[in-house]
Amino acid sequence: METTSKNISRRNFIKLSGLTGTALTLGFSFSASANELDIWNAAAAESSGVELNAWISIDTNGKVTLLNHRSEMGQGSFQSVPQMIAEELEVALDQVNIIFAPGNGRKYGSQVTGGSSTIRGSYKKLLRLGASAREMLIETAAKKWGVNKSDCYAENGSVIHRASGKKFHYGELVTEAAKLEPPKDVVLKNPKDYKLIRKPLPRQDTPMKVNGKAVFGLDFKLPGMLYAVVERSPRFQGKVIKWDDTETKKVPGVKHVLKVTRDEFGNMREGVAVVADNTWAAMQGRKALKIEWDDTAFPHHSTEELYTKMRDQVKGEMISFRTMGNTTSAFAKAEKKVEATYETPYESHSCMEPLNCVANVTDDKIEIWGPIQGPDWIQQNICSHFKLPPEKVIVNMTFLGGGFGRKAFTDYPYEAVMISKEIKAPVQVIWTREDDMTIGPFRPGMVYQCKGAVTGNGRIGSFETKISGQNMDMQNPGADKTSYNGSDTEGFLEGYFESIPHYSFGDSPLDSPVPVMWWRSVYSSTNAFAFESFIDELAAQASKDPIDFRRQHLGERYQLLMNKLEQVTGWKERGKNTGYGVAITECFSSIVGEVVKVSKTADGKIKIDKVWAVMDCGWYVNPDIIKAQVEGSIVMALGAATKHETTFKDGKAVERNFDAYKMPRIQEIPEIEVHIMDNEEKAGGVGEPGLPPFTPALTNAIFDLTGTRIRRLPFSLDKTA
Amino acid sequence: MASITLKLNNKNYTIEADPKMPLLWAIRDLAGLTGTKYGCGIAQCGACTVHLEGVPVRSCSVPVSSAANKNITTIEGLSTDNSTAVQRAWILEQVPQCGYCQSGQIMAASALLKRNPNPTDKDIDAAMQGHICRCGTYPRIRKAIKTAAQLMTQK
Numbered sequence: 097m098e099t100t101s102k103n104i105s106r107r108n109f110i111k112l113s114g115l116t117g118t119a120l121t122l123g124f125s126f127s128a129s130a131n132e133l134d135i136w137n138a139a140a141a142e143s144s145g146v147e148l149n150a151w152i153s154i155d156t157n158g159k160v161t162l163l164n165h166r167s168e169m170g171q172g173s174f175q176s177v178p179q180m181i182a183e184e185l186e187v188a189l190d191q192v193n194i195i196f197a198p199g200n201g202r203k204y205g206s207q208v209t210g211g212s213s214t215i216r217g218s219y220k221k222l223l224r225l226g227a228s229a230r231e232m233l234i235e236t237a238a239k240k241w242g243v244n245k246s247d248c249y250a251e252n253g254s255v256i257h258r259a260s261g262k263k264f265h266y267g268e269l270v271t272e273a274a275k276l277e278p279p280k281d282v283v284l285k286n287p288k289d290y291k292l293i294r295k296p297l298p299r300q301d302t303p304m305k306v307n308g309k310a311v312f313g314l315d316f317k318l319p320g321m322l323y324a325v326v327e328r329s330p331r332f333q334g335k336v337i338k339w340d341d342t343e344t345k346k347v348p349g350v351k352h353v354l355k356v357t358r359d360e361f362g363n364m365r366e367g368v369a370v371v372a373d374n375t376w377a378a379m380q381g382r383k384a385l386k387i388e389w390d391d392t393a394f395p396h397h398s399t400e401e402l403y404t405k406m407r408d409q410v411k412g413e414m415i416s417f418r419t420m421g422n423t424t425s426a427f428a429k430a431e432k433k434v435e436a437t438y439e440t441p442y443e444s445h446s447c448m449e450p451l452n453c454v455a456n457v458t459d460d461k462i463e464i465w466g467p468i469q470g471p472d473w474i475q476q477n478i479c480s481h482f483k484l485p486p487e488k489v490i491v492n493m494t495f496l497g498g499g500f501g502r503k504a505f506t507d508y509p510y511e512a513v514m515i516s517k518e519i520k521a522p523v524q525v526i527w528t529r530e531d532d533m534t535i536g537p538f539r540p541g542m543v544y545q546c547k548g549a550v551t552g553n554g555r556i557g558s559f560e561t562k563i564s565g566q567n568m569d570m571q572n573p574g575a576d577k578t579s580y581n582g583s584d585t586e587g588f589l590e591g592y593f594e595s596i597p598h599y600s601f602g603d604s605p606l607d608s609p610v611p612v613m614w615w616r617s618v619y620s621s622t623n624a625f626a627f628e629s630f631i632d633e634l635a636a637q638a639s640k641d642p643i644d645f646r647r648q649h650l651g652e653r654y655q656l657l658m659n660k661l662e663q664v665t666g667w668k669e670r671g672k673n674t675g676y677g678v679a680i681t682e683c684f685s686s687i688v689g690e691v692v693k694v695s696k697t698a699d700g701k702i703k704i705d706k707v708w709a710v711m712d713c714g715w716y717v718n719p720d721i722i723k724a725q726v727e728g729s730i731v732m733a734l735g736a737a738t739k740h741e742t743t744f745k746d747g748k749a750v751e752r753n754f755d756a757y758k759m760p761r762i763q764e765i766p767e768i769e770v771h772i773m774d775n776e777e778k779a780g781g782v783g784e785p786g787l788p789p790f791t792p793a794l795t796n797a798i799f800d801l802t803g804t805r806i807r808r809l810p811f812s813l814d815k816t817a
Numbered sequence: 818m819a820s821i822t823l824k825l826n827n828k829n830y831t832i833e834a835d836p837k838m839p840l841l842w843a844i845r846d847l848a849g850l851t852g853t854k855y856g857c858g859i860a861q862c863g864a865c866t867v868h869l870e871g872v873p874v875r876s877c878s879v880p881v882s883s884a885a886n887k888n889i890t891t892i893e894g895l896s897t898d899n900s901t902a903v904q905r906a907w908i909l910e911q912v913p914q915c916g917y918c919q920s921g922q923i924m925a926a927s928a929l930l931k932r933n934p935n936p937t938d939k940d941i942d943a944a945m946q947g948h949i950c951r952c953g954t955y956p957r958i959r960k961a962i963k964t965a966a967q968l969m970t971q972k
Contacts, residue, residue: 306907306919307896307904308850375842498952529857731955
């Protein structure tokens with residue numbers, strides 16, 4: 097695997113991909129001297145010394161290999177990235193072999209799979225790459241036949257001469273095609289002619305996920321590999337004073353006990369690792385450890401203390417980050433006004449695959465394998481800690497058993513590297529479920545204080561939100577705590593900013609030792625609950641239908657989405673004994689509207705009868721993957737709204753496993769119907785934007801049914817009616 | 818430590834293990850079959866489900882000694898070619914997202930359909946409620962179980 101650490105030369109890429117013979121390999125260059133949008137033929141790039149990021153290769157058997165630069169954690173990039181390239185390349189998906197790109201930010205651009213960015217960040221480049229290869233193959237065939245290029249076309253991995261029906265398979269053309277310059281301009285297909293894009297094609301990774309063959313991080317093994325678990329400070333910033341491993345070392349299979357650190361936002365946290373020849377022995381050895389911790393240097397917060405502080409802070413001074421007009425005077429003068437405070441809980445990511453990573457540190461390099469969302473970040477992190485150049489640090493991605501933001505973090509690979517370096521053997525670090533649930537980082541808990549007014553004609557006159565919660569960007573040592581990047585309005589529809597005359601958003605960040613991190617849909621996952629609940633409260637104050645109320649403020653793209661929502665839900669014909677709630681949010685350049693229908697059960701509980709979602713993600717690839725992502729986002733939101741939260745007592749996380757952190761189960765899942773808007777807007781995100789609108793749509797529906805506003809999450813559906 | 822014979826998917830594996838080691842870790846670390854997953858270690862999530870003498874059990878909570886010499890089926894033992902009705906249905910309905918919990922889900926669904934070839938929604942709830950899917954594939958799991966039931970009648 098050493099080849100992966102060097103510039104991916106054509107030869108190396110061929111080796112890495114298992115391709116045979118001379119191949120046509122195309123990619124993009126990231127070198128400073130070259131235009132990064134230029135598509136390069138690898139043969140030419142190699143002779144001009146241009147470092148190439150290879151994405152696609154076709155060998156003499158016609159086998160196509162694509163390098164997938166993004167993690168596959170369930171969201172479907174393993175399918176959607178090749179589905180795009182294969183479309184323009186005119187090959188069937190089963191002719192395409194997919195391999196994960198090793199982490200290297202310099203070559204692949206950002207590989208951090210976050211912000212729902214896999215498609216929206218790269219689709220135009222990927223389409224052009226496929227089209228360029230196709231044109232080079234057509235040109236080669238036309239030359240061989242002595243005919244005009246325009247008389248030939250590509251289909252199903254072959255170039256065909258229209259008049260004679262003569263045919264070359266791509267494999268017969270690659271040797272010649274590899275000598276050509278990629279075309280400067282290529283014409284992309286008209287979406288009307290798509291054969292693969294926009295089709296609900298089955299995912300290529302499904303077969304290996306129904307028979308145990310898919311290799312997740314936890315399944316990766318190296319010869320002679322040992323297994324490590326780490327006892328970390330139960331309070332977030334505790335330091336090891338001393339430990340006694342007498343009993344640990346008596347456990348059969350235990351090989352090493354050592355102090356380790358891990359990098360948590362640039363702060364080094366401490367723990368004691370137990371390394372054994374199997375996971376169970378390591379766990380037993382850990383149980384027998386006696387560690388003395390110094391945890392005197394930071395406060396031991398409880399949930400009550402954290403929320404008391406946040407409730408105080410929203411009443412105080414704010415750092416203002418997006419304002420228009422003057423909300424204070426507009427609110428003071430208004431006749432119809434509303435004030436409400438919303439609270440959202442801390443949450444654990446709880447990926448089904450707990451954190452883990454394999455590392456093998458040898459004299460000349462560091463190599464890791466794991467479920468990793470941000471391979472390039474990890475490479476940089478390891479390089480800087482261990483003072484190694486990037487070619488000495490190889491980061492390999494396995495499948496991820498969930499990610500949701502947590503697996504973009506660099507702490508667990510760092511731990512694995514440190515242990516392997518110390519014990520001079522390959523090692524897998526495994527976080528138990530309890531570690532995964534209690535050590536963090538968590539989705540931050542938030543408090544929102546909203547004040548708003550409606551005008552005489554039933555429009556929003558002013559909208560003010562004061563937010564307190566931990567800011568993810570402020571945890572690094574030396575972080576600027578006085579200015580904002582504006583991400584705290586995430587989830588709010590851009591259209592409102594154009595139509596509300598007075599608005600203000602301010603933040604008062606909470607200082608706490610609890611580590612926090614992105615959680616699926618990031619700030620939108622909590623903001624949307626406050627914003628869209630409050631819009632609903634304003635609509636009620638204005639005595640308007642919740643969809644009509646929104647219509648007055650929003651432009652054409654939103655209107656089309658609302659039309660669709662009304663149509664698919666039968667909104668205008670909704671019955672008396674049911675509650676309907678709506679919410680529309682914007683997240684990572686996609687707009688999603690959801691409607692929830694609720695009713696009361698005979699024993700007085702709330703039952704969710706149905707959820708409808710309309711996703712407008714602009715240009716899209718695979719409608720079935722979009723539907724799956726929206727279904728999953730709704731289920732995840734249902735859990736955070738009605739089932740689970742992480743609480744703290746005496747500085748420790750209380751919920752340690754699924755017996756206390758209750759997850760939604762199959763019998764609690766309502767029918768979910770997903771629709772996708774067809775348009776040619778720019779591609780937006782898919783993996784996350786379906787999550788934010790669910791919770792406010794649910795609580796708005798409960799208000800519609802019962803007249804009760806729910807302003808704190810989570811709440812129990814059993815106790816609400 | 819004890820020498821224990823595990824009959825995994827009709828093949829004998831002789832391992833040296835602490836008799837109290839959960840079957841899960843014996844299967845994964847000692848026999849080297851990694852399709853069976855660790856999710857919680859306390860029988861709350863179902864990711865580690867295998868069949869012990871045909872009955873679905875949480876292998877994280879079964880001591881390896883009590884599984885010695887008994888017939889154990891893991892996800893790898895269902896078929897070598899994804900040919901069982903449940904696996905086919907899982908592919909048809911495109912159930913998995915990340916896929917990590919699906920071994921356990923499939924083992925539970927297979928056991929359900931074996932004893933009840935035509936399960937109702939309530940039967941599905943009862944058999945599957947011990948299984949967590951963080952990706953939220955539950956609607957498709959329900960659909961796939963019904964599809965599998967149909968595929969079984971078509972045989």
